[in-house]
Amino acid sequence: MKSFFVFWRASLALFCLLAWISASHAHIAISNPPGQAGPWSKDFKNTLHAFMGYQGKKFPCGGYNKGPVTTYRAGQVINVRFWNFAIKDYQKFPPPSGIIPARHGGGACEFSLSYDGGKTWKVIGQYTRTCPDIYFEWPVMIPKNVPPCSNSDKCLFAFSWVAYLTNQFYHHCSNIIITQNATSGQLQLPELDMTVVDVAELGQPVNTRAKGDGQKGRGPGPNPADIERSTNGFYAFGGGAGKVGIDLELSPPKRT
Numbered sequence: 001m002k003s004f005f006v007f008w009r010a011s012l013a014l015f016c017l018l019a020w021i022s023a024s025h026a027h028i029a030i031s032n033p034p035g036q037a038g039p040w041s042k043d044f045k046n047t048l049h050a051f052m053g054y055q056g057k058k059f060p061c062g063g064y065n066k067g068p069v070t071t072y073r074a075g076q077v078i079n080v081r082f083w084n085f086a087i088k089d090y091q092k093f094p095p096p097s098g099i100i101p102a103r104h105g106g107g108a109c110e111f112s113l114s115y116d117g118g119k120t121w122k123v124i125g126q127y128t129r130t131c132p133d134i135y136f137e138w139p140v141m142i143p144k145n146v147p148p149c150s151n152s153d154k155c156l157f158a159f160s161w162v163a164y165l166t167n168q169f170y171h172h173c174s175n176i177i178i179t180q181n182a183t184s185g186q187l188q189l190p191e192l193d194m195t196v197v198d199v200a201e202l203g204q205p206v207n208t209r210a211k212g213d214g215q216k217g218r219g220p221g222p223n224p225a226d227i228e229r230s231t232n233g234f235y236a237f238g239g240g241a242g243k244v245g246i247d248l249e250l251s252p253p254k255r256t
Contacts, residue, residue: 027049027050027051027084027102027170028049028082028083028084028101028102028103028132028134028161028170029048029049029082029083029084029172030080030081030082030083030159030172030174031081031082031083031090032078032079032080032081033068033070033072033078033080033157033174033176034067034068034070034174035048035067035159035172035173035174036048036061036062036064036065036066036067036172036173036174036175037062037064037065037067038067038083038090039090040067040068040090041067041068043064043065043067045062045064046085047062048062048064048172049083049084049085049172050170051163051168051169051170051198052168052169052170052171052198052199052201053199053200053201053206058201059169059171059196059199059201059202060114060118060121060158060171060173061118061156061158061171061172061173062171062172062173064173066152066153066175067173067174067175068174068175069152069175069176069177070174070175070176070177071176071177071178071179072142072176072177072178072179073142073178073179073180073181074142074143074144074145074146074148074178074179074180074181074182075141075142075143075144076141076142077139077140077141077142077231078111078139078140078141078142078157079137079138079139080111080137080138080139080140080159081093081134081137081138082132082133082134082138082159083134084099084101084102084134086099086100087099087134093137094134094135094136095134095135099134100217101133101134101135101217101218101219103132103133103134103163103215103219104163104164104165104166104168104212105163105164105165105212105213105214105215105216106129106130106131106132106133106163106164106212106213106214106215106219107129107131107132107161107162107163107164107209107210107211107212108126108127108128108129108131108161108162108195108210108211108248108249108250109126109127109131109132109138109159109160109161110123110125110126110127110159110160110161110194110195110248111123111124111125111126111138111140111157111158111159111160111230112124112157112158112160112194113142113146113149113155113156113157113158113178113189113190114154114155114156114158114173115147115149115154115155115189116154117153117154117156118156118158118173120193121158121193121194122189122190122191122192122193122194123190123192123193123194123195123235123241123245124140124141124142124143124190124230124235124236125138125139125140125141125229125230125231125235126226126229126230126235126245126246126248127222127223127226127230128210128211128223128226128246128247128248128249129164129210129211129212129213129223129249130212130213130219130220130221130222130223131161131222131226132159132161133218133219133221135218135219135221136219136221136222138222138230139222139227139230139231140230140231141230141231141232141233142178143190143233143235143236143237143239144182144233144236145182145185145186145187145188145236145237145238146178146180146187146188146189146190146236146237147178147180147187147188147189148178148179148180148187149176149177149178150177152175152176152177153175155175155176155177155178156173156174156175156176157173157174157176158171158172158173158174158194159171159172159173160194160195160196162195162197162198162208162209162210162248162250163209163210163212164209164210164211164212164213164214165209165212165214166209167198167206167207167208167209168198168206169196169197169198169199169208171196186237188237189237190235190236190237190239190241191237191241191242191243192235192241192242192243192244192245193243195248195250197250207252208250208251208252209250209251210248210249210250210251211249211250211251226246229241229246
């Protein structure tokens with residue numbers, strides 16, 4: 001009988017370990033720019049890659065402490081990179097082949113700026129169906145006509161994701177500074193608000209997904225048309241995105 005209980009306890013411990021490994025390899029966070037609570041920060045949290053609401057994870061940004069600060073200039077392109085716990089060296093890109101991306105069949109990603117510590121968000125890039133993916137870079141341009149933002153406590157860059165295979169919303173943030181060299185012209189943030197769905201703490205029904213590519217492993221990478229829009233000023237104030245942007249192919253559709 002004693003040997004049975006020893007075996008049972010060992011089996012339970014192994015099951016818990018495997019479950020933790022599975023959970024820790026799932027989902028995605030941003031590594032470039034380095035996001036809050038990552039292994040590159042002083043406040044590492046093993047929930048940084050999880051969806052809003054997981055173990056009390058709060059919107060926006062997960063409720064984490066300030067992370068590393070990256071300085072960008074208006075008009076600069078950020079080559080966004082993603083990370084998960086299966087990637088041992090976050091500085092190496094692309095990661096080794098064979099890593100499970102846990103990207104839930106892709107979906108719709110938005111990249112946004114906040115100048116007020118996460119109270120409001122303005123979109124500067126959108127990718128549909130194939131986003132995110134740890135094996136590709138996702139270029140996003142900081143619009144040339146945004147105001148400068150020198151307070152890294154309030155100036156944030158965010159990745160948000162509506163998944164394809166599950167009703168989950170992901171939101172991960174980086175602390176940044178934005179410099180502006182323009183001496184003339186109107187400086188203003190974009191008009192397009194970030195899409196927020198499936199956040200129960202905001203009273204939203206958790207029932208929304210985005211159309212994806214359906215790939216469980218590595219996907220086909222960013223759509224060239226999405227790259228073009230996200231790097232040519234389409235999302236800048238006065239650009240083609242306006243207050244509408246592109247169709248993220250949500251189901252059910254976002255109410256306006």
